[in-house]
Amino acid sequence: AQSVAQPEDQVNVAEGNPLTVKCTYSVSGNPYLFWYVQYPNRGLQFLLKYITGDNLVKGSYGFEAEFNKSQTSFHLKKPSALVSDSALYFCAVRDAAGGYNKLIFGAGTRLAVHP
Amino acid sequence: DAGVTQSPTHLIKTRGQHVTLRCSPISGHKSVSWYQQVLGQGPQFIFQYYEKEERGRGNFPDRFSARQFPNYSSELNVNALLLGDSALYLCASSLAGTSMDTGELFFGEGSRLTVL
Numbered sequence: 001a002q003s004v005a006q007p008e009d010q011v012n013v014a015e016g017n018p019l020t021v022k023c024t025y026s027v028s029g030n031p032y033l034f035w036y037v038q039y040p041n042r043g044l045q046f047l048l049k050y051i052t053g054d055n056l057v058k059g060s061y062g063f064e065a066e067f068n069k070s071q072t073s074f075h076l077k078k079p080s081a082l083v084s085d086s087a088l089y090f091c092a093v094r095d096a097a098g099g100y101n102k103l104i105f106g107a108g109t110r111l112a113v114h115p
Numbered sequence: 116d117a118g119v120t121q122s123p124t125h126l127i128k129t130r131g132q133h134v135t136l137r138c139s140p141i142s143g144h145k146s147v148s149w150y151q152q153v154l155g156q157g158p159q160f161i162f163q164y165y166e167k168e169e170r171g172r173g174n175f176p177d178r179f180s181a182r183q184f185p186n187y188s189s190e191l192n193v194n195a196l197l198l199g200d201s202a203l204y205l206c207a208s209s210l211a212g213t214s215m216d217t218g219e220l221f222f223g224e225g226s227r228l229t230v231l
Contacts, residue, residue, distance in 0.1 A: 032218050043119075043205055043222040044158070051217050090157055094218030100170040101209065101218040102148065105157030 002027045002095040004074075006106035013081045014114050021076040021109045023091030032094035033074045034103065035065055039087045047089075050074060061085070081113045117142070119223035121206050127229045128196050136191045136226045140208030146170075147189040148220060149181060150205040158205055164189055165211060193228075201230045 003026045013019045025031055032051055036044040048059025055067045065076045076089060088110050092103040120139045128134050140147050146165040150158035160173040164183035183189045187208075193200055204227075207220035 034219065036222075041227070043121075043224040044207075046219060046221065049217065049219055092157075096218070098171055100163050100165070101220075102160040102163060102171060102173070103150075103158075103218060103220060104160075107155075107157050 002031075002093045002104050004033075004091045004093050004104060004106040006089075006091055006109045008109050009107075010110045010112060012112045012114065015083050016080050019078050019081040019085070019111065019113070021089050021091075021111060023074045023076065023106060025072050025074060025091075025093050027093055031067075031074075032096075033065075033067065034092040034094070035059065035063070035074075035076050036090045036092060036105075037087050038090065038108075044090065047076070081111075083113050083115055086111055086113045119206055119208050119221055121204075121223035121226050123226055124224065125227045125229075127231060129231050130196055130198060132196050133192065133194045134196060134228060136193075136204050136206075136228075137188065138191070138206030138208075138223060139188045140206075141221055144208035144210055144221070145187055146209045146211055147183055147187065148207045148209070149189070149191045150207065150222075151175070152203040152205055152225070153199075154202070161191070196230045198230050201228060203227050 034049045035047040050067045058064045091106045122137045148163040149161040152158040162181045163171040167183045178194045181191045203225040205225045206223045
């Protein structure tokens with residue numbers, strides 16, 4: 001079964017510093033991986049996805065993610081954090097068993113960016 | 116262009132009641148999925164519908180049901196509500212939702228259900 005793990009419940013970073021939010025995956029076949037962000041009392045917003053190709057994926061709001069097949073990881077990164085980046089971040093993997101798509105989400109990582 | 120819209124945004128019910136949540140997908144999207152997000156957890160898959168047919172169902176009891184209409188909008192129904200049904204219910208749309216798609220979903224703002 002497809003799964004993702006987010007090993008950190010919370011990540012704290014100072015504004016202006018680089019940030020990393022970690023995700024590891026376990027899949028059969030080629031992974032389709034996603035990052036979503038959730039602001040308080042809001043739905044999920046798509047940030048970026050990895051399907052195939054370049055291991056460094058660029059997404060919305062200056063975020064990028066690095067796909068590492070040997071380490072089965074898909075960490076989310078940003079060179080310079082903003083206070084407004086504080087939110088809940090979810091890693092997800094596509095599960096296409098049964099001929100339809102569903103996303104399997106991690107438990108989420110809360111990012112807190114301090115001024 | 117309008118995104119995925121859900122209604123109501125918030126509602127409070129008591130145990131044993133039933134609830135209907137509604138969702139309109141992005142124009143041109145034919146697939147609608149429902150997810151349940153309990154506080155402190157990631158979203159869990161409930162249903163996927165495409166062209167009015169149920170394509171897939173997650174590990175949820177029969178108290179949960181859904182349907183999709185000819186205009187591709189959808190309803191999620193939950194009967195005999197339990198305290199544990201309190202959650203944010205998210206609707207997501209995609210073009211087709213088949214294994215030929217990349218799997219990217221576009222989510223609405225959610226309906227927050229509180230069961231007392």
